[in-house]
Amino acid sequence: MTNNGLIFDIKRFAVHDGPGIRTTVFMKGCPLRCWWCHNPEGISPKNELMFFEYKCIRCRTCAGVCPAGAIFFENEGGFPKIERSLCIGCGICADACPTNAIRLVGRVINVEELIEELERDVLFYDKSSGGVTFSGGEPLAQPHFLKEALKRCKERGFHTALDTSGFAPRDTFVEVMDYVDFFLFDLKLAKEEHHKKYTGVSNEPIRENLRLLDDAGRGKDVLLRLPVIPGITDTNENIEGLVEFASSLKDIRQIELLPFHDVSEKYARLSREYKMLDHSAPPPATMKRIKEAFERAGFSVKV
Ligand code: SF4
Ligand code: SF4
CATH class of the missing domain: 3.20.20.70 (Aldolase class I)
Known part of the structure; x- marks a missing residue:
């Protein structure tokens, strides 16, 4: 234990x-x-992400760094979507996001x-x-x-x-x-x-x-x-x-x-x-x- x-x-x-x-x-x-x-x-009981749309500048950095392919964009200029069933809670996207629009909840x-x-x-x-x-x-x-x-x-x-x-x-x-x-x-x-x-x-x-x-x-x-x-x-x-x-x-x-x-x-x-x-x-x-x-x-x- x-x-x-x-x-x-x-x-x-x-x-x-x-x-x-x-x-x-x-x-x-x-x-x-x-x-x-x-x-x-x-x-x-696991890490998860919170997404703050008003902070997002739609730069697409998060999708580029995600090792699990859990972030995608449905349309040009739109906001990111998180496929939570694929997310492994690593927090790489949250660290990479320049505006803190994605936050990892869990420590x-x-x-x-x-x-x-x-x-x-x-x-x-x-x-x-x-x-x-x-x-x-x-x-x-x-x-x-x-x-x-x-x-x-x-x-x-x-x-x-x-x-x-x-x-x-x-x-x-x-x-x-x-x-x-x-x-x-x-x-x-x-x-x-x-x-x-x-x-x-x-x-x-x-x-x-x-x-x-x-x-x-x-x-x-x-x-x-x-x-x-x-x-x-x-x-x-x-x-x-x-x-x-x-x-x-x-x-x-x-x-x-x-x-x-x-x-x-x-x-x-x-x-x-x-x-x-x-x-x-x-x-x-x-x-x-x-x-x-x-x-x-x-x-x-x-x-
Ligand atoms: S926490 Fe990790 S797996 Fe989940 S969306 Fe962010 S980068 Fe991808
Ligand atoms: S990295 Fe942050 S600001 Fe850029 S699209 Fe993703 S959530 Fe939005």
């Missing part, structure tokens, strides 16, 4: 990913397919290199009671790298947070949970059939892992996060189901509501289908209704 992981970004000075000022490590690969995913570049990093990068922000962690957050993608989809990185962070005295869907085998969850100080844990859909339809996976392992944390007395270290998606997660039926489930947990009493926002441009840059084109942000009345429903059940609600 190697200490290497595949990440797609390291965001410094993050203030929405746990307490204080944090550095967020975005890991690549996720077993879920949430229709509204706002980090689609984190879904694939292999080992634990020591990561810790070195995180060390740069120690001052901010100390001053703000912040730390390091692992996000994605789904960090638990790279369990070995995640565990080693968390361990090293703890050895360095960094506060650690895990931003997770909770979808992972129980053993994997147990292996890492003691190295995590704070959990940002998604709660999406109460009904199993809806969960499968809109995220592609069962809700069961997620609920089990959440109960595991609660039973281990870690409930106070958990912030639930509900993406408010109009017509999908914001229905009265779903909110009632989620409130009922969340209320059955002993100590987990914090939730944050995350309103839907449009990320269609990102999907276009990755040539991915975006299923949310006809959706817009939830109105304030919806946010208020959901906030009040959780507050009535004794939750502290962050919007």
Whole structure:
């Protein structure tokens, strides 16, 4: 087993990913397919390209250097097309592009290199009671790298947070949970059939892992996060189901509501289908209704 992981970004000075000022490590690969995913570049467990059409000067350099014949031009003076099934993710085109119109998403990093990068922000962690957050993608989809990185962070005295869907085998969850100080844990859909339809996976392992944390007395270290998606997660039926489930947990009493926002441009840059084109942000009345429903059940609600 190697200490290497595949990440797609390291965001410094993050203030929405746990307490204080944090550095967020975005890991690549996720077993879920949430229709509204706002980090689609984190879904694939492999390197992939993002194409920024507005930067492209149609010079054709990229097609000339690609060793896999994965870039072609349909017409004279047009923009390049990427045949993603042929692309091997080598990044040669991105290095050659004179305007950065093609960007390789995905970077292999080992634990020591990561810790070195995180060390740069120690001052901010100390001053703000912040730390390091692992996000994605789904960090638990790279369990070995995640565990080693968390361990090293703890050895360095960094506060650690895990931003997770909770979808992972129980053993994997147990292996890492003691190295995590704070959990940002998604709660999406109460009904199993809806969960499968809109995220592609069962809700069961997620609920089990959440109960595991609660039973281990870690409930106070958990912030639930509900993406408010109009017509999908914001229905009265779903909110009632989620409130009922969340209320059955002993100590987990914090939730944050995350309103839907449009990320269609990102999907276009990755040539991915975006299923949310006809959706817009939830109105304030919806946010208020959901906030009040959780507050009535004794939750502290962050919007
Ligand atoms: S990443 Fe490599 S294989 Fe893929 S399009 Fe670019 S040059 Fe070709
Ligand atoms: S090398 Fe860059 S600027 Fe030139 S055609 Fe390719 S993507 Fe466009």
